[in-house]
Structure formats: structure tokens, C-alpha cells
Amino acid sequence: MCAIVGVFGVKKASTVAYYSLFSMQHRGQESTGISVANDDRISVYKKRGMVADVFSQETLDSMKGCCAVGHNRYSTAGSESTGDSQPVFAKYKLGEISVVHNGNLVNKQEVRDELIAKGAIFQTDMDTENIIHLIAKSQKDSLVDRIKDMLTRIEGAYCLAIQSRSKMFVIRDRFGIRPLSLGKFKDGGYIVASETCALDLVGAKFVRDVKPGEMLTFEEGKEPYSEQIFEPDYHPCAFEYIYFARPDSIIDGKNIYQARLEMGRRLAQETPAQVDLVLPVPDSGVAAAKGYAEGLGVPFEMGIVRNHYVGRTFIEPTQEIRDLKVKLKLSPIKHLIKGKRIAIIDDSLVRGTTSTQIVKMLLDAGAKEVHMRIAAPEIKYPCRYGIDTPTQAELISANFTVDEIADKIGATSLGFLSVEGLIESLGSERNYSLVSFDGNYFAGGNANSLGCAGGC
Ligand code: AMP
Numbered sequence: 001m002c003a004i005v006g007v008f009g010v011k012k013a014s015t016v017a018y019y020s021l022f023s024m025q026h027r028g029q030e031s032t033g034i035s036v037a038n039d040d041r042i043s044v045y046k047k048r049g050m051v052a053d054v055f056s057q058e059t060l061d062s063m064k065g066c067c068a069v070g071h072n073r074y075s076t077a078g079s080e081s082t083g084d085s086q087p088v089f090a091k092y093k094l095g096e097i098s099v100v101h102n103g104n105l106v107n108k109q110e111v112r113d114e115l116i117a118k119g120a121i122f123q124t125d126m127d128t129e130n131i132i133h134l135i136a137k138s139q140k141d142s143l144v145d146r147i148k149d150m151l152t153r154i155e156g157a158y159c160l161a162i163q164s165r166s167k168m169f170v171i172r173d174r175f176g177i178r179p180l181s182l183g184k185f186k187d188g189g190y191i192v193a194s195e196t197c198a199l200d201l202v203g204a205k206f207v208r209d210v211k212p213g214e215m216l217t218f219e220e221g222k223e224p225y226s227e228q229i230f231e232p233d234y235h236p237c238a239f240e241y242i243y244f245a246r247p248d249s250i251i252d253g254k255n256i257y258q259a260r261l262e263m264g265r266r267l268a269q270e271t272p273a274q275v276d277l278v279l280p281v282p283d284s285g286v287a288a289a290k291g292y293a294e295g296l297g298v299p300f301e302m303g304i305v306r307n308h309y310v311g312r313t314f315i316e317p318t319q320e321i322r323d324l325k326v327k328l329k330l331s332p333i334k335h336l337i338k339g340k341r342i343a344i345i346d347d348s349l350v351r352g353t354t355s356t357q358i359v360k361m362l363l364d365a366g367a368k369e370v371h372m373r374i375a376a377p378e379i380k381y382p383c384r385y386g387i388d389t390p391t392q393a394e395l396i397s398a399n400f401t402v403d404e405i406a407d408k409i410g411a412t413s414l415g416f417l418s419v420e421g422l423i424e425s426l427g428s429e430r431n432y433s434l435v436s437f438d439g440n441y442f443a444g445g446n447a448n449s450l451g452c453a454g455g456c
Contacts, residue, residue: 001074001244001388003027004100004180005198006067006161008168008218009189013068014060016191020198021051021070026246027102027194028072031085035098037165038065042096046071046085066189067168067218069161071100074388083124087163092136094143097164101128102178102194103157104386106445111153130154135162144169144217151215151229155444157237157385159210161192168218174230175443176212177237177385177433179251182224183207190224192216195249209252235442238422238432239387242376243284243347254426257287262425263375263417264291264345271415272296273343273371277336279303281346281358288375289345298343303336304358326357338366348376349405349416350389352396356409363410372411377419377437378402384445389436392447 003024007013017034032054033046043063047054051072071086087098105111105127112122115133122129134150135143143164157177162169170192172180183191183204191204199206210216213230236252237244247257264287278300280289286302293300307329342362349355355372362370378397382389392398396405397416406414417425419437426432435441 001027001386002102003072003194003198004102004159004161004192005070005194006100006163006168006170006192006218007069007189008067008191009220010066010185010191012060013066014063016202017068017070018051018055018060019202020191020193021072023198023201024072024193024195024246025051027244028074031073032071033085033087033100034060034063034068034070035087035089035163036063036065037067037096037098037163039165042089042098042163042165044087044089044098046087048085066220067163069098069100069163069168071102084126086126086128088124088126088128088132090132090136092132094146095164097132097135097143097162099128099131099163100161101126101131102159102180102386103173104384105130105154105158106156106384106441106443106449107154108156127154131160131162143167147171147215148229157443159194166220170210170216170218171229172210172212172214173443174213174233175235175385175433176209176232177235177443179236179240179245179249180210181206181208181250182210182216190218195245196251197246197249200248206250233442235431235433237383237385237387238426238434239348239376239383239436241426242422244387247287252430259426260287260347260375261291261294263422264288264293265295266291266421266425267345267373267375267415267417268292268295270418270421271373273373273413273415274341275343275369275371276340277301277303278343278345279337279362281344281354282306282330284347285345285375288347292343292345292373292375296343301333301336303333303342304344304361305331305333307331326354327361330358330361332361332365334365337362339368341369341371342367343371343373345373345375347374348379349374349396350379351394352405352409355411359410369412370410371413371415372406372409374414374416376417377422377434378416379436381436381439381447383436384441384449385433385435385443387436 278293
């Protein structure tokens, strides 16, 4: 998961990076960091916590320079280490570099074992540290050639921003699995960010998505230089559209809200329910629920209130805490629900924790029937490309039939969007990354290989 940003040729680059990370807080809440380069040095500030809590005006003012890279780290269960935050900074033969990464390298362990055998030492579990080591160990004379060398050794999903004192390099893997957009400021200067919502907040104009397999080099007084490093084999992640990205963002020309609305409409065609009312699981199910209600011609209501001061529930390490947190977070509006047949729409079903709680909550609030509808296909395989899904043993759809799951979560009925329906909602002209649904690990790795614990 995670978010990255790179800012180049802008006076207060640290402040621009800060607001960009603020707008992408949903992509990672464990830790955040920014590094800024000027002629003298690269300075790094990173800490556990949310963007607004970590950075003060004073800190940002002290980080002087026209180039900044930044990162929000997603909290993976059990990963409590402060050292695992980014940017990752190092001094090496050619000077100083700082790296931020969004994705997950599937050959992390193999490369790490090789480096360790040659005497390298590692401070963290992060695959980003592999990247730094590979650059430092390359025998090439320039940073750009060392980066290219490094790129031949890493596999999987990655969006990278790499900063030296005078340049910035931005790279997207050849599959384009994670999103990355380029924007331009009116008064000069550029920004690259995981989501376009960051560009909107800081007033940058969207230029285009960074192409799969492309490297962009930013240098003072020059336009960004584009180089196609790898033959593109575009497989954007479908889960960005389903759940992860913000509804106002645009990936590859497709607005996330519109995509979710369409998924809801398809869901209504594929698995209609005889109901009086359609409710979303807030916030991630809202757009799909609106589409579902439209498709059925049934009223849509925000019948569940979300308490925004509780963090996401998915990331807690034990089942007991997860259950309590769902109740803390969501609360039904009883007078809307009592005596009604309800369709409740969520964006995805992973372990089944949220839906079990919600079905019970609605029945307790007096619902006559609760029909659960999921605006995504069944998740049967762990993602290895940067979405934090649990092991196959924990994925409810990998272990039970739809009817069994309906029973387990206590729903009157249960329905999922088909893979074909998802593809049609997104536009069939692309090969999406559908690994969680079809187990096609096209970029390497497999259901049992390393997950995202060391990725970002
Ligand atoms: P679960 O309760 O385990 O079935 O998870 C499903 C809920 O978690 C849904 O409401 C989703 O919005 C949310 N969700 C799905 N995937 C993820 C993820 N990778 N990280 C955090 N939350 C997620």
C-alpha cells in the first residue's frame, strides 16, 4: 500500500511534499517521512504517526531545498519497528541518496541473502534497503547507470522516487501495478505522486501518468527526461479502484468514484436483491452502494454512521480487538432500518470480520432481512504486489463457499461481483492485476511467498 511523492524545482519543496502526503494519508498511517536536498546535503525527517502529527511548521521550515521526496507507510500487522519508515537515506561512493518506494519486491529475500553473503549488513526488513544496497554496490560510474543496474535485479511491484543532491529519478515498474502521476506547477517545477488527489491539493496541473517501465529524470533548468527502461506490460491493480485509492483520484484516465459507481450498477444486474433500502458500509462502500441502489431502483440511505476518529479496523493484530473496533467505528440509524429488508454494500470481503459485525448490527437494529453484497469478486489469493491481504488460510473466500460464508456472517443472502463484471466496469481494454481473485502471479511470487511485511 503506501504513498510516495517527489517534488522538484519548487521553492518550499518540503511543504509541498507535506500537503501531498496529507492528502494521501489513507494509503498509510503507520509512519511518514520527507527528505529534502540542497547543494550541501540531504536532510531526512521521519517518524511513526500521522502526517499532521509528525511534521510541525518549524520542522518543515528547517528543511530547505527545491527537491523533496516523501512517503506514507501502511501499517502491516505486527510491524512495530520505527526503523521501517521511509525515506531510506544513505551515503555511498558517489555521494548521498534518499529513496522512497511504493510496492512490494517479490525477490526481496533472494537478493538480500545474496547481498548478506557478500558482507552487506541491513538495518531494517524493508525491501527499499535492498534498492539502496544494489545502487551502492553497482560498479557503474554514474548514479543513473547504477539505478539502471539496480533495476535489473528487482522484481515485483514498485514506484520509486530517488533523490541525489541535484537530481530526482522516478521509476514505475513495467507492469504499472501501483499508480503514479506526473503534475506541473504554474510557476515551474514538477510533482510526482501516487494519486492525483495530491496534485489537486497542492495546485499542480495533471500532466500524465508515469508510463509502465518508464524512468523520468529531473534536473535543474531542464524539462523532465523520459526513458523507457523496460518494455511495458501494463497490469494496473484493480484493487486500487475497488478499495484503496481516494474517490476523487484518477488513475489511467478513470475516476475512482465513477469506477465504483459502475461496479455497483453491475452488481445490481448480477446479483439483485428484493429489498426496501440500500445502505453502504461507510466510507469505502458508498459509491458502489449508490450504483447498486440506482441499478435496482431502490432508495439509498446513509444508514450507518461512521466515527472518523477510529483508525481502520483491518490492521489490528488480534481478532478480539478487530471486533471491538468495528463497533466503535460504525453505528446504525435505527429508525431507518427497523422493519426493512436491507441490502448492505461493501467494497470487499477479506476475513469476514466487518460483514459479520455489520449484519449483526443491522439485525439488532430491527432489520427484517440483511442481504450482503460485495462490489468486488471473491478474494481467494493473497496479493504480493503491495496490497496487504492476509494468508490464504485467513481469506474467508479461499476456504468457504458463498452460501457457507452467508451463513457464517449471518446474512439472509450474499453476492459478489464477478471477475468479468469487474473488468467490464473498469473497461476491458486493459489487463488488470487481478491476482487476489484469480491467483495469476504475473509479476513473480506466489500465494506462499513473502507478503507486504517488508514492502510498502
Ligand atoms: P474483513 O472485515 O476482514 O472482511 O475486511 C473487509 C473490510 O476491510 C472492508 O470493509 C474493506 O473496506 C476493508 N479492506 C479490504 N482490504 C483491505 C486492506 N488491504 N487493508 C485494509 N482494509 C481493507
